[in-house]
Amino acid sequence: MKQAGKNKEKSEDRKRMDAFLNEPMAFRGILWGQRRDSLTGRTFLPVREDGDITSFRLEGDLLEIDDTKVSDIVYSFYRNRFYRVSVIVDSREDFKKIRRHFFDTHGEGVSVSNEEEETESCYWAGAELDICLRYSEKSGGRIEYSFRPIHKREEKEAKLKAIHDWEK
Secondary structure (H helix, E strand, C coil): CHHHHHHHHHHHHHHHHCCCCCCCCEECCEECCCEHHHCCCCCEEEEEEECCEEEEEECCCCCEECCEECCEEEEEEECCEEEEEEEEECCHHHHHHHHHHHHHHHCCCEEEEECCCCEEEEEEECCCEEEEEEEECCCEEEEEEEEHHHHHHHHHHHHHHHHHHHHC
16 A cells, blocks of 8 residues: 555656646647647748758747847747747846746746856756756857657657668
């Protein structure tokens, strides 16, 4: 009987590890996993295409996160399904404002700093969404949202392709 209780505790711990406060189901009204062709009334401007991944900017997109200016937002689709957003933040001051917003909204996440490389990173791992904020004095700031179910599939297929190509 005690063993069942321990397993339940481990299960509860695992649930807490795979969640953060207010995990977003969407980004700017686009649901994670949503098909791009179902997104009517929006104009997607192609940025790049790499195999099954296509990336776009959104025409007329508001380049702000919580009233803080960002320099770029790129929406990525894997096999036509929305799975990643990359946001570029130019200044350390703007990055700090956005980081404070994320801490207030999602909790503190996991923070990692590398003084030698002058980088700071914060991670949130949700049930289905991973978020990473990173700032470097050399390259500026970046926010990455990644929808895990599709991201894992994309990574798995990329590994299989690499193995197949290597065996040729």
